Amino acid sequence: MMVMTQENLTSKERFDKIFEVEFLPQIDALYTFAYHLTYNEDDANDLVQETYLKAYRFIEKYIEGTNAKAWLFKILKNAFINQYRKKSKAPTKVDYEEIINFHDEENDTNYSTHTDLREEMFQSMMGDEVTNAINALPVDFRVVILLCDIEGFTYEEISKIIDVPIGTVRSRLHRARNMLKGQLKTYAESLGFKDKRSKD
């Protein structure tokens, strides 16, 4: 059995305080980032939870009062990339729990209403061309757009979060925005945004 010494207790209290004061206030931003990376609430929840558990496990490596937000974003981005790589290598699997839940729901009288609602939500989500266009960006490009345009990180902060030189951040942003422009041109015009850009 581990005996909690005064020293241990003090550092645990200090870590708990850092967690409460510096880490937890970032949860909205982390969840928004996770959601825009995965476009799935369950996956976003898992990513955020994994991020916080890892952050707490390695909290002694964090220097109190520094950029907690960037530190947490880096952990989340790495967790996402690891999952993303695993998923893209793994063959398609059917989740056992999903099958069990499916059969349970099939006996539920509310099942048809439930699927109609999900279908409606799905259609509404698919209707959002911007979401589709961002989702279609290669993951490295999607990450920089989200970090810059939603979270307002500086190029330097982004370069630390994703471990690439600032020049690479700059060129990825430039290319990502050009890709988005290409994909969204028609959609934006249909909403009244006009592309009057002239290169002459």
Added chain:
Amino acid sequence: DYQELVRKVTMYLDNELSEAEAYLKVLSQEKSFREFIKSKLHRRKPSPALIKSIKDKIKT
């Protein structure tokens, strides 16, 4: 083929130019494109259940 101007304008809008800081049209178009994208990237709130779950796991 403007691309250099767009690059500078982009950095200007990101507050990344050094004090480096028809062209006006390019600036306003880049700005409205940026606002258009931002308006579509909605912020989302985590559920109270997620926050509780994280706190519980940290405690135990």
